Amino acid sequence: MISFASDYVAGAHPEIIKRLAETNMENLSGYGTDPYCAQAAEKIRQYCHCPEAEVYFLVGGTQTNQIVISTMLQPYEGVIAADSGHVNVHEAGAIEYTGHKVLSLAGKDGKIAAADLENYVARFYADDSYEHMVFPGMVYISFPTEYGTLYSKKELQEIYEVCKKRNLPLFVDGARLGYGLASSENDVTLEELAQLCDVFYIGGTKVGALCGEAVVFTNHHAPKYFVTQIKQHGALLAKGRLLGIQFDTLFTDDLYFKISEHAIRMAAKLKQLFAEKGYRFYLDSPTNQQFIILENEKLQELSAKVDFSIWEKQDEKHTVVRFATSWSTQEADIEYLSTLL
Amino acid sequence: MISFASDYVAGAHPEIIKRLAETNMENLSGYGTDPYCAQAAEKIRQYCHCPEAEVYFLVGGTQTNQIVISTMLQPYEGVIAADSGHVNVHEAGAIEYTGHKVLSLAGKDGKIAAADLENYVARFYADDSYEHMVFPGMVYISFPTEYGTLYSKKELQEIYEVCKKRNLPLFVDGARLGYGLASSENDVTLEELAQLCDVFYIGGTKVGALCGEAVVFTNHHAPKYFVTQIKQHGALLAKGRLLGIQFDTLFTDDLYFKISEHAIRMAAKLKQLFAEKGYRFYLDSPTNQQFIILENEKLQELSAKVDFSIWEKQDEKHTVVRFATSWSTQEADIEYLSTLL
Amino acid sequence: MISFASDYVAGAHPEIIKRLAETNMENLSGYGTDPYCAQAAEKIRQYCHCPEAEVYFLVGGTQTNQIVISTMLQPYEGVIAADSGHVNVHEAGAIEYTGHKVLSLAGKDGKIAAADLENYVARFYADDSYEHMVFPGMVYISFPTEYGTLYSKKELQEIYEVCKKRNLPLFVDGARLGYGLASSENDVTLEELAQLCDVFYIGGTKVGALCGEAVVFTNHHAPKYFVTQIKQHGALLAKGRLLGIQFDTLFTDDLYFKISEHAIRMAAKLKQLFAEKGYRFYLDSPTNQQFIILENEKLQELSAKVDFSIWEKQDEKHTVVRFATSWSTQEADIEYLSTLL
Amino acid sequence: MISFASDYVAGAHPEIIKRLAETNMENLSGYGTDPYCAQAAEKIRQYCHCPEAEVYFLVGGTQTNQIVISTMLQPYEGVIAADSGHVNVHEAGAIEYTGHKVLSLAGKDGKIAAADLENYVARFYADDSYEHMVFPGMVYISFPTEYGTLYSKKELQEIYEVCKKRNLPLFVDGARLGYGLASSENDVTLEELAQLCDVFYIGGTKVGALCGEAVVFTNHHAPKYFVTQIKQHGALLAKGRLLGIQFDTLFTDDLYFKISEHAIRMAAKLKQLFAEKGYRFYLDSPTNQQFIILENEKLQELSAKVDFSIWEKQDEKHTVVRFATSWSTQEADIEYLSTLL
Missing domain, CATH: 3.90.1150.10 (Aspartate Aminotransferase, domain 1)
Structure with missing residues (x-):
């Protein structure tokens, strides 16, 4: 049946299937140490104009949110997110499973406002008993949001200003990043996005891959021994090539954008x-x-x-x-x- | 370079690549609800001669061990494993990350002995302060072990006897199950294995798949709302077809065994x-x-x-x-x- | 300085200090197995007219909330609480630390309404993707609430009706229970309270003890190996007598009520x-x-x-x-x- | 009956009961911010000749081990302990509950040897796949051990040398510290102990208090927002005075040592x-x-x-x-x- 049910109803873009077939019999080292992962990471750094970015490949979106958030937060911190945020609603408590609270902020059409964020943090530190509360430790937004809406460049800049002032890393869930960047109403480039947050991921699963999300840490934010922590979460793929080859393909000849x-x-x-x-x-x-x-x-x-x-x-x-x-x-x-x- | 480095250096068996390509443009529902997953599960049930088995597909081995063990244990329980067991050594603490202790038993060539298991449990309950200790809650063995060795049918039977007597589910890590079953020294069939434990997994990643492990719960041991718990661990694949098609292929025309x-x-x-x-x-x-x-x-x-x-x-x-x-x-x-x- | 800062500014009721001194040199067994704990539990059962209740003593309120909630929930479940509930705001994320989400419900003057509760649960199960969400697993209310307000007997009955219909254990945080029961506007007796929920605690710390909360499980709701789970949370007092003697004193001659x-x-x-x-x-x-x-x-x-x-x-x-x-x-x-x- | 069953069969030293009674009606601030806690901490710093030490009071031993270890470790790290160590055997998995593995080292009479420690760490980093394993993150020893034995000053120095070389904080469980220091075979003073580790605790529960352990962080090792993390573990006592007064008494006129x-x-x-x-x-x-x-x-x-x-x-x-x-x-x-x- 014709399906508009979601953006993950078909397999992968045929070019990806083709590349998987072509490279299939190559003997490659495991766990993301193969040359395709390295090459894909390098291409992503170039597309982002961010030569020092650290790029890691994970399998799915909830997994990525869980790992990025839990490894970047201190134990006493939670993540601020819109009440409609994927991490707050549709991940079966994957964030809480790692011991962290999602600090929900009332959003509008899936988006949070910089002023509300600043207000939340200001009230927190003004509270006499803040040491008995969950510290705001990072900010999560989706681009596009779960409702398909987009932050304008100005909105992103304002949110990131608050984040920097309050020393809160900003994490952008880009499960559908390609669709956001390609929108005629969008005024944020990939390069600008990389400058307006501390970590984001480029969604593959919903944008033409069989599976896979590319996490990009800017400003040297990658958690220490991140590969070990991925392993500890049960998320380290033995045949990391499956992710490397897909992202290498997506970031060759602008395929991801096309x-x-x-x-x-x-x-x-x-x-x-x-x-x-x-x-x-x-x-x-x-x-x-x-x-x-x-x-x-x-x-x-x-x-x-x-x-x-x-x-x-x-x-x-x-x-x-x-x-x-x-x-x-x-x-x-x-x-x-x-x-x- | 020619490689004997591991059993995950190449991609997938060509038949799998072919099937992924052939089915690529079909619109299928997500999260393991597609017909290929259903079909693969049914074929596995038939190969196991275990019509009531509950079959789930996960992405990798450590992930499977983590999810199966953490969802089957009670909070106050740990998992008994050989000191050389993968869960005890090479999973970066993935079991402990979920709050559970690995109760290690001295093994020989990667195997535990039924007598040592019984002795461990007997001593536990004979200890005056056992309520201050981690309860043995299940038993983990690998088939083949991390050293490539195999349990004989008699050894398996003896271990399972202890497990049943002590009310401990037995979990068999079959990351390399195919290679164990195919060994000339092996005297256990897949059907017998399914009868001699409560849950096991059929490793795909190391036996011809790009990724994927098929978890088989017998005796109605599947944890309640298992899909939700998979999601909570960040392990639910949106395009579950990737796993379903691979296992459907592996369990067609005896490919897995060949x-x-x-x-x-x-x-x-x-x-x-x-x-x-x-x-x-x-x-x-x-x-x-x-x-x-x-x-x-x-x-x-x-x-x-x-x-x-x-x-x-x-x-x-x-x-x-x-x-x-x-x-x-x-x-x-x-x-x-x-x-x- | 004269203080109205809280209800825990002074030490203990003098009668408690006196009893601690009188019993001080008795040799008693540890970890809550002493006769004072047994005696206090029995007196509480009698005051509650609930002969089959299971009574345990813990040290503090947040500890009690954390242990009761985390041991009664299934891994895939969260606890429903008023947005102003202590567990949602002022426990530094103690619930999330155990892996569970607090599912907050908009409250009024610290109270939740039975209709809102039913509506929340009904909407959850009506959602097509509820298997990707945190299941409601129990309900938490405070009596009195954090704002000093009280549920009427009718309100409690209505909430408990929903809980029973939806198979959700009801947990009443009684950190200030005595003050609630003694209020002239209260129409709920201790006996009735015990019938209108599945577990509650009788606060000692804020009602005359140096420390201590008495958890009362009715309807055989005490989690299995609860003592082991208390130990696992680091909450099992070696000199359990400290709690037993205090509650024995509080529940002798109506002291708690006076x-x-x-x-x-x-x-x-x-x-x-x-x-x-x-x-x-x-x-x-x-x-x-x-x-x-x-x-x-x-x-x-x-x-x-x-x-x-x-x-x-x-x-x-x-x-x-x-x-x-x-x-x-x-x-x-x-x-x-x-x-x- | 006369009892040699343990060192926690009686109540508290009578001087402690006396002081609790004398101070009972004073209005004091909560959560460890009262002057008795401050005074006790200062006395402990003086007894340790360690003016910059950070001192916190907790309720019990397992709680202290759990909180100190889990807040000092990184998520990918475990704690090295003797196989007979309390944290490895008799705490119901309290360490694993926080997500960390106990890395057990074969001990002798309850003690680990510096050479075995160095060997363990050296082998870890020499292993090609150490990124797939639990990193050694700190070292736990008991003084006296669970078998009543003592480390000599030389043994402690050797262990601490390895710890410093390997950048592993050393934590000394002093549940029975007084009895160790008082032994005629002991050659370590409290001052020296404070110099030979990074954090230790002075046991109160087993040495004359009703409850309570004083955690001493040297070398500025106290985890950030430690009070919040104590609260998150459900371990922050509302009437912190109960601990402050007891330790103030124990460290007045050498009572603890007498x-x-x-x-x-x-x-x-x-x-x-x-x-x-x-x-x-x-x-x-x-x-x-x-x-x-x-x-x-x-x-x-x-x-x-x-x-x-x-x-x-x-x-x-x-x-x-x-x-x-x-x-x-x-x-x-x-x-x-x-x-x-």
Whole structure:
């Protein structure tokens, strides 16, 4: 069935499959020490214009969030995140499992505001009993957010200002980074992003890889013995080549950016289609996830013919649903959908 | 360079690459809910003659050990393992990271003895202050062991007898299970193994997959909400198909067994070669890992021409090294090696 | 200086000191196995009319919350609490340290509502991706709350109804239980409380003991090998007598209730005093903690002569402060305070 | 019944009870911020000749071991301890509960040897795969050991040399420190001990207090926000005065040393008594714990008249038992015992 259910419904971009096949019989050392990992890391440093960045490859998004956050925090610290942040809602308590609290901040459309962040930290240190509370230890934001929205460069700069003033590392969850960068409403380049945070990851799983996320530490923020800590979390891949080859492919000839742009073009068509047909949007998303409010009858009808995700109940008669595009979305998929709306 | 460094130096068996390519553009649901995962699980149940087994797919070995052990233990329990067990030595403390002690038992050639196990548990409960100690909560063994050795059926039966008497689930780490089953000295079938423990895993990473381990719970031992707990450990793959398709391939037309047998044939040749040339063995291994004691000068000479692993220093002049074969080892590799010895 | 800073500013009720001295040279077994612990537990069971209750003694409140919650939850579960709950705010992340999320619910005056609880749980299970979220595993409420407020019997019954329907154990933090039971606005007896939850604790530290909290499990809810788990948390007192003797004293001749009633009488006078002098209350508390809104100038003036706690900034010119009474508050303290207002 | 079962069978030294009573009605601030804690800390610094030492008070021994070790280790590190060390055997896995492995070293009579320590660390870093293993992060020894034995000054110096060379903080568990310092065979002063390690604790619970251990960090090793981390472990006492007053009393007029010397005199008599009567010792202990090998019949007979501890089975006919003296042991107790042997 045609699917807009998520951006991980298909396998990998064919170029990745091709490269996996081509390199398959090479004997390579394990645990991320192979030349493809080194090469992919170097290419990412170049794309980021960040020659001293430390790049590591992990398998999935929740794993990456868990490992980055738990290894960067001190034991008495928690991570500040929007209440809707993936780490706060949809990771089965993976952060708390490592002993750390998620300090949730009320967000708007998935985003936190610099002023709210500063206010939170200021109130914390103004509290007489702050030594009995969880210290704010880092800040987590998603780009794009879980609602598909984007921080503007100015918003990012303001958040990072607070972070630097308060000595809080800023971590950007880029599970869908490519789709954010490719959005026509985006004004942040990859190079700028690397300068506006202390660690971020370039999502592979949702942007054309079979699996894999590339963590980029800037400003020498990589935790000591990070490989050992990855191992301790059960996350060190024996055949690290699987990640290295994929990211090497994605960062060759701009593939990562090309497939992201394709997905965004498809999303723009999808958005336009729903708008033209008079559907209401739950919010205005400039990226590959579109949230539509459907009448429940329409939902039933549509779901028999095309796959999409149920987000949440809006009211007794309406439901918020999500349509996602990806590198694998076809023009024909959109055309078919248009016949159903 | 020709490599006997480990059984994870090459990519995947070509049939796996082929199947990944063939299925690549199918739209499949995520997180292990796709039909390939279901199909692979069903095939594994059939190979095990264990229709009620619960089968889950995870990405790597340490991850599997960590998740299985931590979700099956009660908080006040630890896992009994040989002192040389992978969980006790080479997982960077992944078990302790989850709050549980590894209760190490002196082993011989990587194996524990049923009598020592019974003795350990008996002494525990005979101790007046056992409520101040870590309760033995499950037993971990590797098949083959980290030294390539195997438990005989009788040894397994005896260990499982103690486990049942003492109400301790028995967990078999099968990272190299195929190579154990294929060994000419092995007298345990997959079906029997499934009957002689409560949970085991069928290693994929070291037996022809790019990544992946299939966990098999028998006797309804799967922990409640196991998928949620996998997620909480950061180990739930979004594109679960990557695991499902690989195991579906491995358990089609006996591929898993065929490639294991090939590796064992290669290992037998390798072993014979070293024996004929008068090399000493560190111990007698019937599987794909062979441990040789090399003079340090020979080690230097060889290591310039072929890859293998340094195991440990034997004395000032000798070093224990490991040569491993796998599905990808070629006859020609052995022949070339023979010219160097 | 006269102090209303908290209910733990003085030592212990003199009768406790006397009993510690009288029993001091007796040779008693350790770790809570002494006869005073047994006797105290039995008296508590009788006061609760709950002959099958399991009673354990711990040292402090945060410790008790941490141990009860972490030992009763499954690994994939979190604890529901009011956003203002002690476990959510003022325990330095002690719950998260054990791997569990605090699932915060918006409260009113420190209390949660049964309808909000039911709604939270209903929405959780209605969510398509609930297996990727932290399961609600138990409910935590404080009686009195951190704001001194009380649940009525009806409110408790409604909450417990939801808990039973949803199979969620209900845990009542009774750090100040005595003051709640003694309040003139309270309509819940100790016996009823024991029937309206699955575990609660009777606070000693803030109600006349040097230290100590008595945990009461009803309905056979005590976790298996609870003593071992207490030890594992570093919380098992070698000289358990210190706790047993104190609770034996508190539950002899109604001492616990008498000193609670005294504190409540003192609090009523204090409340009346502030009201008569025209001070504003932050909220209406029927127990031993009174929250007053002071002008900052008055705050400065008062704090030079009497101890109390700064709660939070109200606005630029006003601050919320807390005055607490306890078993040790004297009539003369109140009279002196009246001269300052 | 007369008891040699342990050194925590009686309450507190009467002087402590007296001081608790005298100070009982003083209004003091909580959580260790009261003047008695400050005063006790200052006295301890003076006794240690260590003016910059940071002193904190905790409630019990396992709690202290857990908190000191878990807050000083990095996440990827474990603590090296003798296989018989309290943290390795009798703390119900309290160290592992915090995520850290106890790296056990074969000991002799409860002690580790500097050479074995150096060898362990050297082998670790010589291992090709050390990044897959738990890093040695600190060293734990007990003084006296769990078997009552003592490190000589020379042995301590040698161990500390290795620790400094390897950058491993040395932690001395002084649960029975007084009895060690008072032993006629001891050649280490408190001042020297403070110079020969990075953190140690002065045991109160077993040396005359109702509860309490004084942790002394030298060389500025106190973990950042240590009070918050104590709170996070559920170990911060609201009425910190209970610990401050006790240690203030113990370190006034040499009380801690006087009562320790008394216990050691009693132990010497006890030891002489068993020796004269021809009993065999399990090992030669110079402190307050004496380990005797009893015939099982004699054990039965004795245990009807006097309390002592069963240690372990020696063989079918003999059992190792422990007789402990303390500050509360009376001359008359020894005399009575002599009539039974």
